Amino acid sequence: MTSLVRHLHDFIRDAEPTFDEWLAGINFLTRTGHMSTDKRQEFILLSETLGVSMLVDAINHRNRDGATETTVLGPFYVEGAPEMPLGANVTGGLKGEPLFAEGIVSSPDGQPLLNAAVDVWQSDAAGFYDVQYADRTEAGLRGRLHTNSNGRFYFWSVMPTAYPIPSDGPVGDMLKATKRHPYRPAHLHFLIAAEGYETLITHLFVAGDQYLDSDAVFGVKRSLIRTYTREAAGAAPDGRKMTTPWWRLRNDFRLKRAEPPAIQGAR
Numbered sequence: 001m002t003s004l005v006r007h008l009h010d011f012i013r014d015a016e017p018t019f020d021e022w023l024a025g026i027n028f029l030t031r032t033g034h035m036s037t038d039k040r041q042e043f044i045l046l047s048e049t050l051g052v053s054m055l056v057d058a059i060n061h062r063n064r065d066g067a068t069e070t071t072v073l074g075p076f077y078v079e080g081a082p083e084m085p086l087g088a089n090v091t092g093g094l095k096g097e098p099l100f101a102e103g104i105v106s107s108p109d110g111q112p113l114l115n116a117a118v119d120v121w122q123s124d125a126a127g128f129y130d131v132q133y134a135d136r137t138e139a140g141l142r143g144r145l146h147t148n149s150n151g152r153f154y155f156w157s158v159m160p161t162a163y164p165i166p167s168d169g170p171v172g173d174m175l176k177a178t179k180r181h182p183y184r185p186a187h188l189h190f191l192i193a194a195e196g197y198e199t200l201i202t203h204l205f206v207a208g209d210q211y212l213d214s215d216a217v218f219g220v221k222r223s224l225i226r227t228y229t230r231e232a233a234g235a236a237p238d239g240r241k242m243t244t245p246w247w248r249l250r251n252d253f254r255l256k257r258a259e260p261p262a263i264q265g266a267r
Helices: 002-015 019-035 042-049 052-060 170-177
Strands: 098-106 117-121 142-146 152-158 187-193 200-206 229-231 246-250
Touching: 019 042, 019 170, 042 052, 042 170, 117 152, 142 152
Parallel strands: 098 246
Antiparallel strands: 098 152, 117 142, 117 187, 187 200, 229 246
């Protein structure tokens, strides 16, 4: 609190707002609260578009020890994603070009991790997440799988596309006022958890996307950009016969070992 008050007062001394400007700031924060619901967290969106979320992420993940790099959770993560078997189609009826995603979850030294929980979620071809559709009650392009004895996971989804973050609220007004676009580059979200390891929250971005260098939430890291390959109609890796072209993503994840709990009273 002492640090917050000191820096907040320094900002006020520097900006010297009028009473009208001060009130506009209060109203902006009030509107941000009113916009937040159980399906949309406008304060997280504000934190991300100001770069705060990525700074917190960087502070808390300084040393990765060979583990996959992290990035922001995003405002559309939903706890309790439906459990699905390996190879499942997670689309839930949402549209897009077919994508087969696969990989191996392992320790930093390459040991496969059995039964690691792999949460995945993404937007559809129109740039919307399932929770943004008012008429939907079921999950779509969202699910939880578990790795097999080889640490492998695989599932069917759709090819991600670039999309705008919600800009119909105060965060959108802020972006317009500062002449910034609201777009995020195409990506898949992953949250991977295994006992004895730190939970990994990350994205895999599509190489060549036009917004990689201007992500509205500053979430891109070069190590997380991947080539999604275009495949011809025919047999997919899981044996499925594809009658149309489809996309493929292959990526392995390495989790960082969890720090042992601190012993109370230790010096």
